Amino acid sequence: MKQLTKLAICLASVLMLNSACAENKTQWRTPNLENLAVMTLPQGKVVIELAPEFAPNHIEHFKSLIKSGHYQGNKFYRVIDGFVAQAGPAAYVGQEKEKTLKIEPEVSIFPNWEYTQVQAPDMFAEHTGFKQGFAVGVSASEKKAWLTHCPGVLAMARGNKPDTATSHFYITNGQAPRYLDRIMTVLGRVIYGMEHVQSIVRTSVIEGQEPVDSASFTQIASFTLMSELPKSEQINLQVEDTESPAFEEKLAKRRSRPSEFFYKKPPPVLDVCQVPVKTRIKS
Template sequence: MMKKFTVVIISLLTVFNAVASDKEWRTLDPENAILLTLPHGKVVIELAPQFSPNHVKRFKTLAQKGHYDGNKFYRVIDGFVAQGGPEDGSIKDKAISELKIEADFSIDKNWTFTLVQQNDLFAEQTGFKEGFALGKSDKENKAWMLHCPGVIAMARTNAPNTATSHFYITNGQAPRYLDRIMTVFGRVVYGMDHVQAITRTSVIEGDTPVNPKDFTPMVKVQLMSDLPKEQQIRLEIKNTEHPSYAKKLSDRRKRESAFFYKKPPPVLDICQTPVGVRMIK
């Protein structure tokens, strides 16, 4: 009897997953979403525990403890990253243990994603899985998250396993040379304009240095599910596993619009391939 019951559960789960994959949009899970409140607006970050479980667990725990509230973005370089966290060497900073890097993860022959490009400059293959941009190597049986604009990753010192709580958000062109040597654990899905408006702390040579008191603070960093429902920002995200998304990629690669009177090569840069997001009213 128990065996039959188990089979029924598995069958129901299979049906449920099939139905879910048929939907063109998926709802952002508030349990894996961070609301970053800045003085000038709100930013929503979708976390990726399926790819970087330990860093997501750390970030969620620290957010729930108020670890980031009031800290500043102290290293903000135009076209690169906005990095923030507690003051270096402070009690709050020293209290956090170091994390082992989660730069990539193992896959098997049945692992799939929605292919974007073969043999780009940094990976054998690139594609999307559950809305996240990934690189893949069949030779190594490995996959990893990519440094596309808007991703959030944990900062570290020179040694790989030294991440604590300092993090950065990429605010410009993809620094893909950081792929597989840092832990990416999520991406901005709402409010990227507010990330771009974070005060730059780096100036050109000869310009007046930015006073630290003018650095952009994090007003609050909260787990979305901890907020009352009426304060949550509810979003839907394009399902990158749906056939319509693969078609979108194909159409984008062909560039059949009359605007392209000269056709560019039929390639796609995964970091310039947006995944749609919309508000739930």
């Protein structure tokens, strides 16, 4: 587990109004193009960073579906405000049932598994933190870690039984449904174009309203891996480095809320889903 010495130093510096930590600039990392998926919607492009450390089998399957054009023309058929936007094929491909996958809700971790800790304890985990930009829950006693259902997470949809995921997926579009942690397979998260996810047509309406016509459901124009696009069409993205001292400083400030705006200080706790991880386009 990553030690919080730097975090403690930065927190002390903030409280003492020391400018040393304040001078640190955001540090960035460049995601592997092989782990970036680009979904094109009528509204624009959405880039998803996949996390193979946490769901290698699902991600391998997901990539194969993307490469085969499986999602071309699929629609978001279950879109609930403040919950999820779910998409997939209207019917099975061909005459055969789609392949089902064994669930990958969490991974085993070693004693020296490093991450940047945010909160301990958390409502749903012994610890929360970040691992390479992904919000994680951690159980040191079980030696397990998992990706949490923060806004913008991409996960595989399934039936009531655990090992029933096929190709349908969802993106969390509002509040963090953390009660889904550890019972779903999370593949990654949206790092660019979340505003387009938020504008996907809602299919769930208020009771008494007319049902939404399926013809108006948001359609996926294309889905591809960033690495397979011509260089001229690739989006050169960088993501905030959550293992950097600058990010630890950011966590300290968000926990202590040193701004004068907070004339009454909130409790010094920090929800991992309330910590935005920045993305930028590298010139």
